[in-house]
Amino acid sequence: MKKVFRILGIVILVAAFGGTLFFLYNKSKKKPEVFETKNPFISDVIMKTVATGSVVPRKEIEIKPQVSGIIDELFVEAGDRIQKGQTIARIKIIPDMVTLNAAETRLNRAKINFEDAQVDYDRQQKLFDKNVISYEEFKNSKVGYDSAKEEMSAAENNLELIKNGVTKKAQSATNTLVRSTIDGMVLDVPVEVGNSVIQANTFNDGTTIASVADMSDIIFEGKVDETEVGKIKEGMPIELEIGAIDKEKFEAVLEYISPKGIEENGAIQFEIKADVHLKEGQFIRAGYSANANIVLDRKDNVLVIPEGMLMFEDDSSYVEIQTGEEQHFEKRFVQTGLSDGINIEITEGLKPEDKVKGEKIDPKKLKENDSSQG
Numbered sequence: 196m197k198k199v200f201r202i203l204g205i206v207i208l209v210a211a212f213g214g215t216l217f218f219l220y221n222k223s224k225k226k227p228e229v230f231e232t233k234n235p236f237i238s239d240v241i242m243k244t245v246a247t248g249s250v251v252p253r254k255e256i257e258i259k260p261q262v263s264g265i266i267d268e269l270f271v272e273a274g275d276r277i278q279k280g281q282t283i284a285r286i287k288i289i290p291d292m293v294t295l296n297a298a299e300t301r302l303n304r305a306k307i308n309f310e311d312a313q314v315d316y317d318r319q320q321k322l323f324d325k326n327v328i329s330y331e332e333f334k335n336s337k338v339g340y341d342s343a344k345e346e347m348s349a350a351e352n353n354l355e356l357i358k359n360g361v362t363k364k365a366q367s368a369t370n371t372l373v374r375s376t377i378d379g380m381v382l383d384v385p386v387e388v389g390n391s392v393i394q395a396n397t398f399n400d401g402t403t404i405a406s407v408a409d410m411s412d413i414i415f416e417g418k419v420d421e422t423e424v425g426k427i428k429e430g431m432p433i434e435l436e437i438g439a440i441d442k443e444k445f446e447a448v449l450e451y452i453s454p455k456g457i458e459e460n461g462a463i464q465f466e467i468k469a470d471v472h473l474k475e476g477q478f479i480r481a482g483y484s485a486n487a488n489i490v491l492d493r494k495d496n497v498l499v500i501p502e503g504m505l506m507f508e509d510d511s512s513y514v515e516i517q518t519g520e521e522q523h524f525e526k527r528f529v530q531t532g533l534s535d536g537i538n539i540e541i542t543e544g545l546k547p548e549d550k551v552k553g554e555k556i557d558p559k560k561l562k563e564n565d566s567s568q569g
Contacts, residue, residue: 237497312343386402415435431491513529529541
């Protein structure tokens, strides 16, 4: 009986040892690599570069006052559409006391001179009517009277201008009313009623009352890196993507490339401008950020493969094609054309029915797919 148990134990040990060896052998055995395959397909290939920037009005005007003073009244606000010549604001003039005092003194003197000239003129008029004096003497008194009257009128107008910025005779031509110089939309009104404003002069640009722009004429302003600027030229079509407007693209035409670059963050950037074509009734707000896709070259309906499938040997490019056997590939040299960074055109060496070797399939995923199909 003991002999039987001993033999049985030996058999179990041998079986366990053999099973362990078999398990380790299977585990160490290299599993065959499996690659996915893809057929070449027909697609459009568009090679382009991207410029970042924003959309802005081509013509934006800052309206500034012609006199200094205080905003007395505002007639527009941001978003209003206005016409050329329309009143934007009224300015109340705060006169300089020294200038005001000089104007008042001038007027007082003019009144004194006028009253004296009037007395002399009236006396000479009576004498002339009685033929006591000659016409020449009468004429001299009349000229003095008219000159004194004109000087008094000029002094009155000067005082009115200093006080109110307008004369009684020319109220429609007053500088206290700020008017728009173009048709367009008010983009910004950076002042409030009661703010002090100054006119443009040698030392100051003047206070901006409002910014007005023609929103029907929009351009894209962006920058292109020096490595790309040599590939573009005026007249190229642009596909514009505006971040704030989803699922809509705008057509534009490149119309300006700066002849001088500007250094930004260690790279040389060149400014570009493009005319944006808006559809009828379409409105874009000024300042939207945008990306301009500049089409450098394109080919439509050509045979392509994903660029990652292409391999290189010396100066030649090739792919691996599956032969009649599953997962058996052979090298085939091909001629390539245009690439957009994702797909590349194949001009020679492939047909649509060829199966091209792609990326290796992860064994874990392959096992999961087999189990799910089972």
